[in-house]
Amino acid sequence: MTPSHPLGTAAREGARVVQVDAEVIRSAPAGIYQHLTLVAPGIAELARPGQFVAAAIGDEHSSMLLRRSFSIHRVSPQGAYGGTVEIVVAAHGPGTEQLLALPTGARVNLIGPLGRPFPVPQEPVACVLVGGGYGSAPLFWLADVLRERGCHVEIVLGAASRDRLFGVLEGRRSADGVTITTDDGSEGSKGWVSDVLPELITRTGASVIYGCGPMGMLRSLHEAAQEHGIVAQVAVEEAMACGIGICMTCVMPVRDATGTTKMVRSCVEGPVFRGDRVRWDAFVDGRCLVPDDALGAPEAGAR
Amino acid sequence: MVDLSVDLAGVPLPSPMMTASGCAANGREMHRFIDITELGAFVTKSVKAAPVSGRPTPRMAETDSGMLNSIGLQGPGVAAFVEEDLAWLHSIGARVVVSIAGGTASEFAAVARRVVRSPYASAVAAIEVNISCPNVANRGLVFACEPSGSHKVITLVREEVPRGIPILAKLSPDVTDITEIAAAVVKAGAHGLTMINTLLGVAIDPVRLRPHLAATTGGLSGPAVRPVAVRAIWQVSAAMREGRVPAVPIVGAGGVRTGADALELLAAGATAVQVGTAAFNDPTAPLRVGRELADALDALGVDRLADVVGIAHEGGLR
Numbered sequence: 001m002t003p004s005h006p007l008g009t010a011a012r013e014g015a016r017v018v019q020v021d022a023e024v025i026r027s028a029p030a031g032i033y034q035h036l037t038l039v040a041p042g043i044a045e046l047a048r049p050g051q052f053v054a055a056a057i058g059d060e061h062s063s064m065l066l067r068r069s070f071s072i073h074r075v076s077p078q079g080a081y082g083g084t085v086e087i088v089v090a091a092h093g094p095g096t097e098q099l100l101a102l103p104t105g106a107r108v109n110l111i112g113p114l115g116r117p118f119p120v121p122q123e124p125v126a127c128v129l130v131g132g133g134y135g136s137a138p139l140f141w142l143a144d145v146l147r148e149r150g151c152h153v154e155i156v157l158g159a160a161s162r163d164r165l166f167g168v169l170e171g172r173r174s175a176d177g178v179t180i181t182t183d184d185g186s187e188g189s190k191g192w193v194s195d196v197l198p199e200l201i202t203r204t205g206a207s208v209i210y211g212c213g214p215m216g217m218l219r220s221l222h223e224a225a226q227e228h229g230i231v232a233q234v235a236v237e238e239a240m241a242c243g244i245g246i247c248m249t250c251v252m253p254v255r256d257a258t259g260t261t262k263m264v265r266s267c268v269e270g271p272v273f274r275g276d277r278v279r280w281d282a283f284v285d286g287r288c289l290v291p292d293d294a295l296g297a298p299e300a301g302a303r
Numbered sequence: 304m305v306d307l308s309v310d311l312a313g314v315p316l317p318s319p320m321m322t323a324s325g326c327a328a329n330g331r332e333m334h335r336f337i338d339i340t341e342l343g344a345f346v347t348k349s350v351k352a353a354p355v356s357g358r359p360t361p362r363m364a365e366t367d368s369g370m371l372n373s374i375g376l377q378g379p380g381v382a383a384f385v386e387e388d389l390a391w392l393h394s395i396g397a398r399v400v401v402s403i404a405g406g407t408a409s410e411f412a413a414v415a416r417r418v419v420r421s422p423y424a425s426a427v428a429a430i431e432v433n434i435s436c437p438n439v440a441n442r443g444l445v446f447a448c449e450p451s452g453s454h455k456v457i458t459l460v461r462e463e464v465p466r467g468i469p470i471l472a473k474l475s476p477d478v479t480d481i482t483e484i485a486a487a488v489v490k491a492g493a494h495g496l497t498m499i500n501t502l503l504g505v506a507i508d509p510v511r512l513r514p515h516l517a518a519t520t521g522g523l524s525g526p527a528v529r530p531v532a533v534r535a536i537w538q539v540s541a542a543m544r545e546g547r548v549p550a551v552p553i554v555g556a557g558g559v560r561t562g563a564d565a566l567e568l569l570a571a572g573a574t575a576v577q578v579g580t581a582a583f584n585d586p587t588a589p590l591r592v593g594r595e596l597a598d599a600l601d602a603l604g605v606d607r608l609a610d611v612v613g614i615a616h617e618g619g620l621r
């Protein structure tokens with residue numbers, strides 16, 4: 001028999017990230033999603049809204065080697081069980097199916113917190129937080145942080161249908177106002193989040209939009225922000241193999257402060273980006289191209 | 304205590320364990336999880352002369368016990384690599400295998416020159432020449448698929464690299480006869496061989512029914528390719544024993560996830576072992592596998608790792 005080799009754990013001094021064998025202590029359905037609470041010592045203490053965790057699927061013999069990334073929904077550093085981390089999982093493929101089915105007591109090798117959090121304003125300004133589907137998961141914690149700083153917070157939740165909305169009740173607790181849109185009109189107003197944004201930005205005098213959800217929605221947030229002369233901070237969800245910056249699979253074209261476009265790793269330089277820095281023009285038909293003017297792009301004609 | 308030290312073409316290493324090029328970036332990210340100075344050596348991402356943006360995305364597809372990648376050698380170019388990455392690796396005291404790439408044989412040589420003449424050259428334990436990249440002058444056919452192109456690259460790199468820094472040629476398994484390429488590069492002056500690089504593959508997106516990778520083809524890696532790595536090491540090691548290829552050390556790579564996997568590569572003829580894709584699953588893997596390897600050798604009653612290198616060719620443990 002092959003001896004068992006548990007995956008590693010790590011907590012190096014100054015690293016501000018840990019790798020732990022987390023334990024599922026609660027798994028409950030939330031609409032079509034599953035809301036998991038895991039005891040993950042070390043992650044809760046370090047995490048800020050907008051950061052994510054990367055989960056290994058199965059043990060050291062699993063045929064699924066790549067990590068699955070999930071936004072951190074909430075953390076509680078001093079729970080009865082030690083620090084806990086909550087995530088909201090949508091069924092997508094075999095890895096998420098396996099996570100959804102985990103019983104309490106199951107172990108998940110988790111790395112986090114990862115990525116850059118949502119930057120929060122210095123001043124108590126009005127903010128609009130927009131979540132598409134399970135993309136709303138990190139926004140309620142963000143809302144709490146913003147309101148503690150005196151910000152007026154509006155949350156917009158959008159989804160294809162009512163069962164794909166996440167956190168309607170939580171939104172009412174965490175925000176000054178909640179607006180809901182569904183594509184089919186099964187809850188809130190029928191349409192897209194972008195339909196309600198202009199009025200909301202104007203009415204609240206918002207100076208920043210935060211968003212998390214599908215790429216098309218994030219692009220529309222950026223466009224609405226631009227029309228009103230404000231900034232959108234968007235959390236992207238690019239396919240990631242490692243989540244920790246070692247594989248280079250999660251890149252996307254983003255302008256730096258000098259205007260140069262570079263293919264940057266969304267797991268370490270993101271997942272939160274300023275909307276006006278993202279090269280939206282490169283995202284075409286489910287793929288992301290390398291813009292001709294990106295640093296190190298193939299010479300035109302040489303591809 | 305098992306003696307894990309190895310001699311890599313004259314360079315003593317305290318451990319056979321290494322990262323694999325392109326699977327650990329240039330060190331800082333992995334150093335958040337393990338102390339990379341404890342590795343036998345840290346292998347950097349293949350670097351070219353100028354910055355490279357890499358390929359469009361999706362650049363990866365998970366496959367059963369493996370993955371396809373089409374990163375396209377994204378990197379900062381050798382000047383920035385030396386100033387930012389090699390300087391940092393030098394500052395923490397890491398032993399570094401610098402992986403170099405090029406579109407022409409002279410680009411490889413220019414990159415090697417820049418590295419070995421840098422103020423941080425004392426950190427360089429070896430230069431690994433990634434000849435599995437497209438030869439601009441030969442319709443983009445990879446150098447490693449053809450003996451004369453491979454020979455030329457190693458010849459030009461050899462002229463730039465001083466004595467004391469071994470040159471490892473990294474071979475592709477996607478060839479008709481890997482011993483022929485091995486012979487060509489060793490005759491050109493390579494002091495060791497790293498094998499294997501990835502195997503070419505294609506995955507089709509089951510919904511869109513088009514290639515999953517934007518670049519269509521990608522390199523297959525992970526435990527799924529381990530038998531191919533063991534085969535390649537076996538064949539070249541056997542050819543060395545028969546005198547068909549001059550004997551040089553082999554650095555094994557391909558699908559290593561546990562100590563038992565590493566032992567397979569060693570017994571087939573590898574002196575050192577790289578851990579690539581498994582690090583995406585577990586960033587501690589390059590060190591963890593080393594600990595498991597020591598335990599496995601201990602359990603077999605072996606005191607020195609060197610005693611099992613190539614032992615499968617001699618009828619195995621007695």
Ligand SMILES: Cc1cc2nc3c(=O)[nH]c(=O)nc-3n(C[C@H](O)[C@H](O)[C@H](O)COP(=O)(O)OP(=O)(O)OC[C@H]3O[C@@H](n4cnc5c(N)ncnc54)[C@H](O)[C@@H]3O)c2cc1C
Pocket residue numbers: 052066067068069070071072087088089090091092093094095096097134137236237238239240241271365
């Ligand atoms: C920063 C970030 C935050 C995320 N937050 C959440 C969340 O809160 N809730 C949630 O349900 N999902 C979230 N996702 C998406 C989630 O990671 C994927 O749905 C999941 O990895 C798919 O795994 P699978 O095995 O089910 O699918 P498969 O398609 O079999 O996955 C195969 C591989 O592709 C990668 N992959 C596939 N789709 C995605 C994707 N959309 N994003 C990233 N990697 C992908 C997987 O990591 C895996 O390596 C997030 C993704 C990122 C990058």
Ligand SMILES: Cc1cc2nc3c(=O)[nH]c(=O)nc-3n(C[C@H](O)[C@H](O)[C@H](O)COP(=O)(O)O)c2cc1C
Pocket residue numbers: 247323324325326348349372374376402433473499500501522523524525526528556557558559577578579580581
């Ligand atoms: C994402 C990724 C990037 C890689 N980049 C390089 C590279 O830049 N240079 C190189 O020589 N090999 C590269 N490789 C190949 C690995 O170094 C290694 O040879 C191969 O993946 C087999 O080992 P593994 O199964 O342990 O990953 C890459 C592999 C992967 C998965």
Ligand code: FES
Pocket residue numbers: 239240241242243244245246247248249250251265266267268
């Ligand atoms: S997911 Fe591996 S580098 Fe970002």
